[in-house]
Amino acid sequence: MYNLNDTIVAVSSPGGGARSIIRITGPVTVEICEKIFRPTIAHFRAGLINGCVAIDNEMEIDAVLYLSLTPRSYTGDDVAEIHLYASAIVTEKLIDNLLTTYKVRIAGPGEFTARAYLNGKIDLAQAEAVNEIIVSSNAVQLAAAQKLLEGRLGLTMEMLRSAILDCLSLLEAGLDFSDQKNEFLSVEAAIERLIGIKANLSRLLHESDRWTSVIDLPAVGITGIPNAGKSSLLNKLLGTERSIVSHERKTTRDVLAGELALRYCRCVLFDCAGLLTQPEGLPAVPSNDSLFSIAGYSGQAGILDRLAQQAAFEALRNSTLVIFCVDISKEDWTEDITVRRLIETKNIMLIATKCDLVSKDNMAVRLHKLGELFSAKLLPTSAKTGIGLERLRDTIDKKLIENYEFSQVSGVALTARH
Numbered sequence: 209m210y211n212l213n214d215t216i217v218a219v220s221s222p223g224g225g226a227r228s229i230i231r232i233t234g235p236v237t238v239e240i241c242e243k244i245f246r247p248t249i250a251h252f253r254a255g256l257i258n259g260c261v262a263i264d265n266e267m268e269i270d271a272v273l274y275l276s277l278t279p280r281s282y283t284g285d286d287v288a289e290i291h292l293y294a295s296a297i298v299t300e301k302l303i304d305n306l307l308t309t310y311k312v313r314i315a316g317p318g319e320f321t322a323r324a325y326l327n328g329k330i331d332l333a334q335a336e337a338v339n340e341i342i343v344s345s346n347a348v349q350l351a352a353a354q355k356l357l358e359g360r361l362g363l364t365m366e367m368l369r370s371a372i373l374d375c376l377s378l379l380e381a382g383l384d385f386s387d388q389k390n391e392f393l394s395v396e397a398a399i400e401r402l403i404g405i406k407a408n409l410s411r412l413l414h415e416s417d418r419w420t421s422v423i424d425l426p427a428v429g430i431t432g433i434p435n436a437g438k439s440s441l442l443n444k445l446l447g448t449e450r451s452i453v454s455h456e457r458k459t460t461r462d463v464l465a466g467e468l469a470l471r472y473c474r475c476v477l478f479d480c481a482g483l484l485t486q487p488e489g490l491p492a493v494p495s496n497d498s499l500f501s502i503a504g505y506s507g508q509a510g511i512l513d514r515l516a517q518q519a520a521f522e523a524l525r526n527s528t529l530v531i532f533c534v535d536i537s538k539e540d541w542t543e544d545i546t547v548r549r550l551i552e553t554k555n556i557m558l559i560a561t562k563c564d565l566v567s568k569d570n571m572a573v574r575l576h577k578l579g580e581l582f583s584a585k586l587l588p589t590s591a592k593t594g595i596g597l598e599r600l601r602d603t604i605d606k607k608l609i610e611n612y613e614f615s616q617v618s619g620v621a622l623t624a625r626h
């Protein structure tokens with residue numbers, strides 16, 4: 209267990225930057241700053257001060273000191289933040305100096321926030337939110353963590369707790385003074401109040417998201433018929449040769465995935481086997497239990513085809529967004545249209561692949577034709593030249609955020625502990 213009477217120090221900036229931040233909190237914080245910082249902070253009462261910090265007996269470096277004093281600080285104790293324009297090695301030297309010269313120790317992971325919690329500056333949900341903000345990987349997670357950090361859960365719970373305590377006090381007063389005529393709270397009024405409190409609690413639970421649903425990265429599946437250019441697209445978007453590309457149809461058999469970092473979201477992007485119009489031999493998938501209704505399961509399709517198709521459908525069924533690839537350079541799209549109909553998910557976007565293979569004029573004509581055939585606008589792309597990939601990334605990002613309607617939900621994200 210952490211000792212609250214210690215003064216603790218930590219580097220709180222990520223490594224590699226031009227600026228380092230050292231944070232100190234605890235009883236000897238001000239004393240340390242008086243000794244290592246110039247100009248003197250003797251009469252300085254919290255805020256920002258520009259000056260120099262002594263790294264050791266020989267070296268001084270330009271620095272900015274941010275001081276906040278107890279109790280109006282993050283941890284509730286005196287807190288100093290020293291911002292240095294210096295490399296990691298200089299920062300290390302300063303930390304060494306603090307550890308050897310003053311009675312300080314290195315802070316444990318999350319100890320500043322733990323101190324804020326133990327000093328009553330934030331509630332437990334807010335302390336957890338600090339961690340969620342640090343580890344959040346997309347705008348949705350960040351929004352959820354911010355709601356927690358604002359203390360929404362704590363405030364709501366406090367209001368409900370206080371309503372329950374009011375009710376309890378009135379009931380107890382009624383019992384204590386039962387011989388008097390005045391009724392503090394009638395049975396009907398008590399029941400009405402408790403029903404109201406229960407309804408508020410149920411609403412909170414109902415309207416709140418499960419944190420797990422916020423932290424799981426959404427899955428984005430790339431699909432289309434064999435040879436549509438799915439694996440090439442996956443590789444280009446991920447910037448690695450994750451999936452084997454070849455001119456042979458049915459090259460990809462497994463579901464191959466990689467993490468894709470977009471501007472606002474991160475997601476798991478996956479490639480799978482090209483979908484077949486007649487996935488013969490596959491067990492029928494009940495249409496009411498799936499996003500896909502597949503016709504024509506019979507005959508002698510190879511075992512590999514069967515397994516690959518099964519894996520592809522399973523992965524697509526669990527994806528948040530499906531990218532359907534259509535090779536624009538072909539002359540006949542009958543197979544693509546049939547396969548497109550197998551996919552019933554609403555969150556699907558169509559893209560035209562291999563656009564580098566058609567001339568500019570021809571591309572406009574073909575895009576128009578494809579638009580009519582698929583009753584949707586197709587985004588022109590090329591994994592070879594990179595045409596349209598930036599727009600594709602932005603569209604995936606936008607659709608993922610739109611899909612997740614967390615921002616419209618009035619509740620908060622609840623973790624298992626809540």
Ligand SMILES: Nc1nc2c(ncn2[C@@H]2O[C@H](COP(=O)(O)OP(=O)(O)OP(=O)(O)O)[C@@H](O)[C@H]2O)c(=O)[nH]1
Nearest residue numbers: 434435436437438439440454458459460482591592
């Ligand atoms: N010119 C050009 N060729 C492409 C492009 N994308 C894919 N190809 C070619 O199209 C062929 C099929 O590409 P893949 O990426 O393997 O297609 P796939 O959809 O993954 O194929 P399967 O795994 O068999 O379903 C390969 O010869 C690729 O080089 C592109 O943007 N431009």
Ligand SMILES: [Mg+2]
Nearest residue numbers: 438439459460
């Ligand atoms: Mg492939």
